[in-house]
Amino acid sequence: MKTLSRIVVLLVAPLLSSLVHTAPLMRGLGPEPDSLDIHHGQGVSSLNILRDIREGLLTVNAQGQAVAGAAAGWEVSRDGTRYRFEIDPSARWSDGQPVTADDFARGWRRALDPATASANAQLLSAVKNARAVLAGTVEPEMLGIEAVDDETLKIELEQPVPWLLYLLTHPVSYPLSQNGSDDHRQGPFNGAYMLQSWVPNAELVLQANPHRSAAFTPTVKWFPVQDPASELARYRAGELHITETIPPGRYRWLVANLGRELQVHPYLGTFFLGLNLRREPFVAQPGLRRALALAIDRGKLTDLVLASGEQPAFSLVPPGLGEYQPQAMALSATLQAEREEEARSLYRAAGYSAEKPLRLQLRFNTSSTHRRMAIAVAAMWKQVLGVHTELVNEEWKVYVNNRRHGVVTQVFRGGWIADYADPSNFLDLFDSRSEQNWSGYASAELDRYLDTARRMPANRQRRRVLQQAEQLLMNDLPLIPLYYYVSRHLVKPEVEGFVPNVMDVHLSRYLTVGERNTQ
């Protein structure tokens, strides 16, 4: 009987869905995915595919918010360190087997197993014993995740993680079927789609999972396109419904010619210049750092130089994180002329003048956008303060290494895009113990704020502590915020269900291709 019903489902589901929609959805993917193994895929393109073919305890809705996925419901302990999830009994793998609590435990243990060598594992580091498992000192079975029975999962954390529910939408936290193989291109999958075929650098074809009840667009084709200009050409030739991005320098043309299809929206990310505080001239020179930060005309930078929809930034944390109030640096609300006046007096006070100008190196990795940014910033510093800036363009890996070691850097291209929607994701960058603290900023006060916030569940009090932390950063300025990122897509008028959101996540299951609009 069970087999029979499965066969009926297998036969009828695609038939039904094909009656509703027939046209495949064609999406630009950007770079080729680095891996479709949930524990190795890191790039945005990998995450996009993984979110289509697999699902965690939670998933994201069209608005980009975390909502119930494989879990039907959950309870959190008062201190925010223990979670209990009820697995949705109707959740199925693409081979028809139910998704069980055990599948999640299997996935998480593999994520932290040293033999897996997962680069994403650090996202789960707050789980009890995670760091010890990762270091190989205790067995993966000691990890703070436990399948009480098939439908009940218990998770224990070492400290509260207010963004845990969002983290559970990230592929690193997804379940692994006991029938899965080590080749993660093979199923079974538990997402809305199954991976049907994958030709590297050409296309990934997804078919609707017959064990999911909702009717989705039956076929989705993702096309890796490395060159945004080629992606635009294919979009204009009608071969793509949605692009991953737009080519640099084409924003105005697109506004004028494809304005109705252009979707440019705030994105949870900030572009900044980092200042290496371990090296002169920035050791103990907050005045000089402030002078450099004030001398840059961000409006000119975003409107004239980048001209792709970015917004000027005066804080590290971008807007769009609920009730959190980003803390701007001083004088952000005044006119640029006043900021420049203040910059000049700070510059003089730091001991520099026209006769004795400051000489700086500004490092960035190869990219036409970074180059334009760097030239403009150097020109503004020259014009307002008289600083001599040498631009140093480095190949990607050389740049990443130099920035990390902080031996040769002075000013460097920085920037951060949120892993999860929480201000701490940005502020933690400047924790003196963080691997991402490329400025070498070490403030006991900031570390204290961050530690305090780490012990608190999400509430107003925690928000206030984090705001204090950001205020401190914007006072000390180990970084110069320049602009907030935006997401950029072209979406054909016949695509329905595309909702802009700050995480820029758009699962294929919410998108349908309707009748072609003839205007």
Next chain:
Amino acid sequence: MLKYSLRRLLWAVPTLVLLITLAFFMMRVAPGGPFDSEKSLPPEIEANLNAKYHLDEPLVQQYFRYLGQILHLDFGPSFSYKDWTVNELIADGFPVSLTIGSLAMLLAFFAGTSIGTLAALRQNTAVDYGAMGTAMIGISIPNFVVAPLLILLVAVYAGWLPAGGWDWSWQRMVLPVITLALPMIAYIARLMRGSMIEVLHSNFIRTARAKGLPETTVIRRHALKPALLPVISFMGPATAGLITGSVVIERIFAIPGIGSYFVQGAMNRDYTLVMGVVVFYGILIILFNFLVDLIYAWFNPRIRYEDHG
């Protein structure tokens, strides 16, 4: 001849070993590693990754490990495309590059030699100047200009052909093949014209004409073969270059060939991928130079390789 060929083939082995050694150590001298990215990894994760890919071993040990793998024709897993082995990537990508490259070379050969011959026969006429002028333009306009222009005109405006992508249909081959062939046509045409003019002035052609042979017979039977020699020797390495893919063409037309693995592998410090493509490319170059030598000997009886050579 046989002995000569055998010796040439045997020389390929030390050449390849030298190539592998140079490429291996040059790759490792480059700053940064495969796991450096925008986000720095915690030390314990980095240690796990290095252990998994044997990057924690001394370099010389890694080198011999790699040589051992190559003997089994195993290029190892790719660092940047973690779900694929380098063998799989080459096996998937090479047929695509081979198809596009061979078609482009065929087109270039026939179009190039025809135009070149025509120009030589009508030396210093409008036909000659027109053909050579066009050829000059063809050589000087880079294909990253030609390709987007073709896409814009043929795919976006006219809608006759797709703008990019790959599914083995002829429609998707047309534009990349033409773009790839254009500079080759121009180059071969110039080469052919030069050598044809030289041959037409040589004594044996004068003799043939003196015997009263019709001009077409003189060209077809006597002039064509020697005039093709420089074209043939050019085509060996050029074909090896074409069939191993072109980064520019693959990027602009979104074609899944192996050309971009070279550049991307190097950028990503994907040691195994770069090594795999280098070795593969090395083998092809050696093979094609060898083939050219054989064809050359067949075409030109004067320099047929003697056993004492």
